[in-house]
Amino acid sequence: MRLFLKNKIKTKFSLPTDDFFNKLRNKEYAKLDSLGQTYLDFTGGNLHPKSLLKDHFNLLQNSIMGNPHSTNPSSQMSTKLVEEARQKILDFFNAEDYYCIFTSNASGALKIVGECYPFEDNGHYLMTSDNHNSVNGIREYCKSKGADYTYSPIRQEDLRIDDEHLIKNLNSFQDKTNKLFAFPAQSNVSGVKHNWEWVKTAKEKGWDVLLDAAAFVPTCKLDLKEVQPDFVTISFYKIFGFPTGIGCLLVKKSSFPKLKKHWFAGGTVDYVSVIESSHLLIHNQERFENGTLNYLDIPAITMGLNFIESIGIENIRTRVKQLTGLFIEEMSKLKHDNGTPIVRMFGPLNTERRGGTIILNFQDKDGKTFPFDWVENQANKKLISIRSGCFCNPGIDETNNCISNEEMTQYYSSRKEKEFDSSINFLSYMSQQIGRMRGATRVSFGIATTTKDIETFINFVSELKNKTISICK
Numbered sequence: 132m133r134l135f136l137k138n139k140i141k142t143k144f145s146l147p148t149d150d151f152f153n154k155l156r157n158k159e160y161a162k163l164d165s166l167g168q169t170y171l172d173f174t175g176g177n178l179h180p181k182s183l184l185k186d187h188f189n190l191l192q193n194s195i196m197g198n199p200h201s202t203n204p205s206s207q208m209s210t211k212l213v214e215e216a217r218q219k220i221l222d223f224f225n226a227e228d229y230y231c232i233f234t235s236n237a238s239g240a241l242k243i244v245g246e247c248y249p250f251e252d253n254g255h256y257l258m259t260s261d262n263h264n265s266v267n268g269i270r271e272y273c274k275s276k277g278a279d280y281t282y283s284p285i286r287q288e289d290l291r292i293d294d295e296h297l298i299k300n301l302n303s304f305q306d307k308t309n310k311l312f313a314f315p316a317q318s319n320v321s322g323v324k325h326n327w328e329w330v331k332t333a334k335e336k337g338w339d340v341l342l343d344a345a346a347f348v349p350t351c352k353l354d355l356k357e358v359q360p361d362f363v364t365i366s367f368y369k370i371f372g373f374p375t376g377i378g379c380l381l382v383k384k385s386s387f388p389k390l391k392k393h394w395f396a397g398g399t400v401d402y403v404s405v406i407e408s409s410h411l412l413i414h415n416q417e418r419f420e421n422g423t424l425n426y427l428d429i430p431a432i433t434m435g436l437n438f439i440e441s442i443g444i445e446n447i448r449t450r451v452k453q454l455t456g457l458f459i460e461e462m463s464k465l466k467h468d469n470g471t472p473i474v475r476m477f478g479p480l481n482t483e484r485r486g487g488t489i490i491l492n493f494q495d496k497d498g499k500t501f502p503f504d505w506v507e508n509q510a511n512k513k514l515i516s517i518r519s520g521c522f523c524n525p526g527i528d529e530t531n532n533c534i535s536n537e538e539m540t541q542y543y544s545s546r547k548e549k550e551f552d553s554s555i556n557f558l559s560y561m562s563q564q565i566g567r568m569r570g571a572t573r574v575s576f577g578i579a580t581t582t583k584d585i586e587t588f589i590n591f592v593s594e595l596k597n598k599t600i601s602i603c604k
């Protein structure tokens with residue numbers, strides 16, 4: 132993509148990628164500046180480029196699209212655009228050996244794996260303790276099918292996988308037939324990129340592998356010729372912001388027969404009889420696409436991936452790496468006059484094998500932690516979007532805060548339903564029970580982030596200098 136606009140963004144920092152990405156910001160994401168907002172929640176969801184909406188609107192305005200899978204012209208138009216999007220996804224991820232199943236998001240994709248993986252046939256489910264709840268939740272399918280699950284820990288010092296434990300776990304359960312191992316390509320909380328080699332190692336040891344790529348693919352190349360998990364889950368709004376409500380499950384063709392679908396719905400069957408209790412499921416990805424697809428929005432996936440290709444995923448990766456390095460460096464410099472650091476970051480404090488997602492807490496001059504919900508409220512007042520809590524990934528928070536099994540048991544046995552109207556209440560209630568801080572603040576960068584956004588955040592954090600937590604009352 133060639134950008135002829137002027138770089139209008141002024142800041143005291145400068146990065147080698149500024150010229151290109153500042154122009155991109157002015158061209159595609161200018162509303163951030165016109166509305167005076169600072170968006171630092173790219174892992175929550177990306178922002179859509181202006182041109183993507185325009186292109187999609189033009190398509191809808193100028194074409195007649197009906198429900199797919201009929202021979203009428205409007206239906207054929209939708210079928211063609213849906214199949215183009217499917218092929219575009221397979222090409223983008225170099226996934227010629229995979230089926231692409233459209234879902235409503237990554238969680239929808241994970242649910243298919245949970246529902247259909249044959250845990251009932253002497254199965255076992257192994258997860259890293261760094262996982263999104265939509266991956267953790269599969270353990271309930273596993274339990275309901277009479278199988279067991281295991282967590283493999285991450286190390287407290289850098290929030291990376293504890294290799295020794297994982298090897299031990301992968302070598303265990305030798306008597307099991309259907310073994311599924313799930314881990315995220317990139318943590319949605321710490322930003323850690325877990326090692327690809329685990330896919331290969333687990334497969335060599337007889338495991339099927341579920342790679343949750345939702346937080347990885349917005350800023351990194353996933354090449355499914357290079358690394359070949361059995362199942363891969365993705366949400367598209369995390370890559371280019373629009374549309375929400377579309378994700379996919381990529382299933383290796385050789386592993387496809389392993390997923391057992393226990394029911395059928397419109398669009399998933401070749402034949403059903405009401406006289407006899409029989410049905411024939413469609414032999415390809417459509418078997419899992421229940422009912423009518425979101426055929427008006429799916430064509431925007433092709434446009435979104437074209438947009439990312441026009442920028443270059445490697446350029447996005449480099450940009451986010453530079454922003455992350457700058458952020459870590461500047462946050463580390465912020466100190467109270469008595470020398471106490473204002474910021475405490477968790478996970479790797481460099482840019483090696485990590486993405487642009489960082490969790491942190493803020494300390495007062497006596498080393499006491501400012502409550503994360505208070506921090507978020509202060510940021511809200513300045514139109515800065517950050518996120519706080521435990522980000523649907525309890526394993527990271529439990530590791531960061533050294534929560535023991537006994538403490539969790541004590542907490543669950545004293546829980547009162549009415550106190551859990553939000554995840555923030557949930558975490559603060561739990562901190563009171565165990566007498567320790569829970570939760571953190573998360574900041575994440577993406578394609579539209581500028582050094583100006585980082586500067587705004589630094590200024591915001593600097594206001595905590597020499598303060599004590601008594602200001603939160």
Ligand SMILES: Cc1ncc(COP(=O)(O)O)c(C=O)c1O
Nearest residue numbers: 236237238263319343345346366
């Ligand atoms: C790593 C990871 N997996 C799964 C999900 C679930 O994605 P969705 O909410 O789009 O289903 C997320 C969402 O933040 C995520 O970051």
